[in-house]
Amino acid sequence: MKVRGKVFRYQDNVDTDVIIPARHLNTSDPNELAKHCMEDIDKDFIKNVKQGDIIVAGKNFGCGSSREHAPIAIKAAGISCVIATTFARIFFRNSVNIGLPILECEEAVKGTEAGDEVEVDFATGTIKNLTKDKIYKTQPFPEFMQKIIQAEGLINYIKGGSHEF
Amino acid sequence: MGMTMTQKILAAHTGLEKVVPGQLIEADLDLVLGNDITTPVAVNEFNKTGLDKVFDKSKVAIVPDHFTPNKDIKAAEQCKMVREFACRMEVENYFEIGEMGIEHCLIPEKGLAVPGDLIIGADSHTCTYGALGAFSTGVGSTDMAAGMATGKCWFKVPSALKFVLKGKPQGWVSGKDIILHIIGMIGVDGALYKSMEFMGDGLINLSMDDRFTMANMAIEAGAKNGIFMVDERTIEYVKEHSTKPYKVYEPDEDAVYDKVYEIDLSQIRPTVAFPHLPDNTRTIDEVGDVAIDQVVIGSCTNGRIEDLRVTAKILKGRKVKKGVRVLVFPGTQNIYLQALKEGLVEDIVEAGAVFSTPTCGPCLGGHMGILAKGERAVSTTNRNFVGRMGHVESEVYLASPAVAAASALTGKITDPDKIK
Ligand code: SF4
Numbered sequence: 001m002k003v004r005g006k007v008f009r010y011q012d013n014v015d016t017d018v019i020i021p022a023r024h025l026n027t028s029d030p031n032e033l034a035k036h037c038m039e040d041i042d043k044d045f046i047k048n049v050k051q052g053d054i055i056v057a058g059k060n061f062g063c064g065s066s067r068e069h070a071p072i073a074i075k076a077a078g079i080s081c082v083i084a085t086t087f088a089r090i091f092f093r094n095s096v097n098i099g100l101p102i103l104e105c106e107e108a109v110k111g112t113e114a115g116d117e118v119e120v121d122f123a124t125g126t127i128k129n130l131t132k133d134k135i136y137k138t139q140p141f142p143e144f145m146q147k148i149i150q151a152e153g154l155i156n157y158i159k160g161g162s163h164e165f
Numbered sequence: 166m167g168m169t170m171t172q173k174i175l176a177a178h179t180g181l182e183k184v185v186p187g188q189l190i191e192a193d194l195d196l197v198l199g200n201d202i203t204t205p206v207a208v209n210e211f212n213k214t215g216l217d218k219v220f221d222k223s224k225v226a227i228v229p230d231h232f233t234p235n236k237d238i239k240a241a242e243q244c245k246m247v248r249e250f251a252c253r254m255e256v257e258n259y260f261e262i263g264e265m266g267i268e269h270c271l272i273p274e275k276g277l278a279v280p281g282d283l284i285i286g287a288d289s290h291t292c293t294y295g296a297l298g299a300f301s302t303g304v305g306s307t308d309m310a311a312g313m314a315t316g317k318c319w320f321k322v323p324s325a326l327k328f329v330l331k332g333k334p335q336g337w338v339s340g341k342d343i344i345l346h347i348i349g350m351i352g353v354d355g356a357l358y359k360s361m362e363f364m365g366d367g368l369i370n371l372s373m374d375d376r377f378t379m380a381n382m383a384i385e386a387g388a389k390n391g392i393f394m395v396d397e398r399t400i401e402y403v404k405e406h407s408t409k410p411y412k413v414y415e416p417d418e419d420a421v422y423d424k425v426y427e428i429d430l431s432q433i434r435p436t437v438a439f440p441h442l443p444d445n446t447r448t449i450d451e452v453g454d455v456a457i458d459q460v461v462i463g464s465c466t467n468g469r470i471e472d473l474r475v476t477a478k479i480l481k482g483r484k485v486k487k488g489v490r491v492l493v494f495p496g497t498q499n500i501y502l503q504a505l506k507e508g509l510v511e512d513i514v515e516a517g518a519v520f521s522t523p524t525c526g527p528c529l530g531g532h533m534g535i536l537a538k539g540e541r542a543v544s545t546t547n548r549n550f551v552g553r554m555g556h557v558e559s560e561v562y563l564a565s566p567a568v569a570a571a572s573a574l575t576g577k578i579t580d581p582d583k584i585k
Contacts, residue, residue: 013353013354017550017552017553018550021530021552022529023530023531026237026239026240027239040557060353060357063354064548065288065289065529066303067202067203067305068203068287068289068306068307069206071305089387090303093304093319097305098305145566153307154215154311155210155211155307155310161361
């Protein structure tokens with residue numbers, strides 16, 4: 001599975017309070033949530049993002065509250081993949097569970113700027129920066145995670161009957 | 166190679182003799198928890214499974230606490246959906262407004278978390294119950310849904326950091342100062358994906374309320390869980406609150422830790438986390454002049470009876486600084502009642518503070534104490550991220566109840582020792 005898009009670049013410790021501020025948590029509608037995605041650190045994000053675009057950020061992306069609304073908002077905004085140096089752990093599992101692909105790759109983060117065109121291949125763990133003509137390798141997803149993402153999330157995966165890891 | 170406390174609990178709940186860091190496992194759950202923000206998302210997911218009952222109605226707990234008493238129509242709709250789900254599934258541990266509390270104060274008080282348990286909650290501060298020697302961790306709504314459906318959850322077995330506590334905290338120093346000190350030392354990702362395991366001779370000098378506060382903020386260091394070695398104090402607490410069977414797990418002698426920290430509690434000073442991250446800490450002696458507009462005392466971090474006692478002790482017979490808004494939130498209805506009986510509420514209200522019904526309220530910038538642009542608050546809560554308590558240009562300083570109460574009297578961040 002491959003995705004390709006333009007990069008939105010953020011720094012370290014982007015927390016779920018800025019990904020989707022608590023004041024908007026009185027709804028769980030993905031499209032409603034997407035409208036406010038990132039608005040406290042980048043109010044132009046939602047105006048500029050296109051289907052397939054990619055977020056690249058520093059360490060500890062998604063720290064803070066466990067709100068699944070954060071990866072839901074990112075996914076509903078059209079983001080196809082998040083690449084970061086590291087992810088906060090609840091954000092990591094939430095993303096897997098809702099089928100939002102995320103990858104850790106410090107080199108790719110360092111070598112990528114806002115606006116770059118990037119292509120990601122999940123099965124091989126290859127990240128290509130097409131603008132800068134650079135290739136980075138990271139861990140491909142463990143098999144069970146690929147299955148969950150292919151099933152479009154944990155619930156479908158469970159419905160499929162086999163949930164032994 | 167031996168196992169840590171956390172690894173032992175995970176192994177026991179997976180039916181394995183042994184687990185190693187990095188291993189993916191599927192473990193049995195003793196409790197699945199959700200609140201009014203995360204449960205609606207979980208209910209939508211749960212409904213997709215087509216199931217008409219949860220795996221065990223005595224092992225699901227739902228606590229509307231974030232936007233309750235309902236802050237607006239949307240919040241009311243969410244709570245209604247949660248209530249109807251709890252009713253339809255016959256969830257035994259659903260707590261309506263008169264019996265509720267902030268979930269992480271309420272669950273231990275109701276005896277729903279005991280040593281050796283494996284608990285997940287769709288709320289990041291579910292790590293609080295590690296104070297009781299349980300493995301408990303925050304997850305997302307889909308995990309909650311899958312947990313309610315199957316009674317199981319997937320985990321990657323964590324490695325661990327060991328914190329050996331010694332000595333006795335001095336003066337006004339409490340669990341809050343200790344954990345802020347530790348987060349300041351290791352950073353907001355210092356324990357990323359790992360367990361924080363607390364033990365050592367100094368443990369005896371920490372009350373259960375201190376331990377709840379500390380375990381509560383393990384997530385602020387990025388940890389998967391925080392867990393305390395069980396001692397007599399823990400057992401006493403459990404006997405008082407629960408009839409559930411429990412099991413004590415201790416780390417193997419040859420358990421492997423990524424790093425060991427020795428913390429001398431007697432050296433820790435009251436500590437404050439400056440905006441906008443919990444690891445941006447300074448001791449009270451280095452704070453300087455920070456004028457404030459609001460003080461919040463409460464939350465799942467510091468809304469317990471000891472916190473209210475300290476608050477009342479400092480406020481009693483004094484007046485809060487004119488122009489400063491002081492909001493006190495007890496953690497549960499029981500704590501509220503206890504504070505009433507002990508006369509704490511009177512001391513607090515007479516000093517010019519307000520005393521609220523239990524709610525998350527201002528802690529997450531939800532309602533009942535939102536900050537305007539440029540305003541500053543000292544808060545006993547656990548997060549000071551950008552916009553956490555209101556406007557993106559407002560600021561939150563995290564501190565203990567003692568520092569917060571002292572600051573309420575002076576209108577700037579103040580060392581409680583300086584209050585005459
Ligand atoms: S008091 Fe604050 S940190 Fe605790 S559960 Fe409520 S919102 Fe979360």
